[in-house]
Amino acid sequence: MAAIYAVGVGPGDPELLTRKAERILRSVDVICAPTGAAEAASYALSIVEEFIDRSRQEVLVQVFPMVKDQQGLDPFWEQAADQVAERVAAGKDVAFITIGDPFLYSTYLYIHRILLAKYPDIKIEVIPGISSILASSAISNTPLGLAKERIAILPATYENAELKRTLEEFDTVILMKVNRVFDRVYAVLKELGLEKRAAFVRRVGSSEEEVHFDLAALLGKKLDYLSMLIVRKNEL
Incomplete structure (x- = not known):
């Protein structure tokens, strides 16, 4: 059949x-x-x-x-x-x-x-397939979770008032579809002192793959649809 x-x-x-x-x-x-x-x-x-x-x-x-x-x-x-x-x-x-x-x-x-x-x-x-989240974690050397740490996965375009609270409550936050709202997300990260605790990954696994840790350098730029932010608050 x-x-x-x-x-x-x-x-x-x-x-x-x-x-x-x-x-x-x-x-x-x-x-x-x-x-x-x-x-x-x-x-x-x-x-x-x-x-x-x-x-x-x-x-x-x-x-x-x-x-x-x-x-x-x-x-x-x-x-x-x-x-x-x-x-x-x-x-x-x-x-x-x-x-x-x-x-x-x-x-x-x-x-x-x-x-x-x-x-x-x-x-x-x-x-099942390997998600871009796991691949981005690996390429950016950003562990997602250890022991009792809590992880949140969010489509960033849908998040407004809840974004700050999620970043405060979870140890690792993955923000999908971040390209159109990057500047707004960066402002929230900076307010919380997390702008240095994040990795921006573009087109992971492809020939156009990029990893950025200097998020300020991306402000005001047109970013790729296939990109995400991984914010990890804790050191290993």
Whole structure:
């Protein structure tokens, strides 16, 4: 019986794929790759291109608009889920690839809920991937948690009044999607005396990877969407 595989392809380095992820990608009939716009390339697809045989595998690029307000976008998710289900019904195994891990702030989750509701009989297997959080922690030499330390993961664009309180209450705070609100976040860090306790990581695992500890040097600059801040208050 054909199945859907939600495959985490890691943060950018093909060598960070799990052996199982590579095996699935090489064996399925269809690869579904998300992109933020019809004219844009799929970052997830660029990571796994070397494992795909286009002479025998279909590559289906699906558009998932990357906007803060998801209201009104259900038709995109419905269409994507229907396209996947159609191929499974035809007896084809489908791998939906997503950067990082499928169950951590991933594009895949938008269609996962639709697949569960509309196509409950389809088998779905989730293949975990190395998240950009773990990769950024490693490349910046910033441990995430030790013993009783508390960790928080936040989409920075959604945080306003709560940001300061979270930084006060947790030992390590990971701020995702920080590019558009970096200056505001920096102001909060400086107020709390934490501006020297953070690492900014851009496009971890790719050829464009950058790590910055001098956050003040980034103020006022246009920053990459695929970037994050890791704030660790405690020394080891």
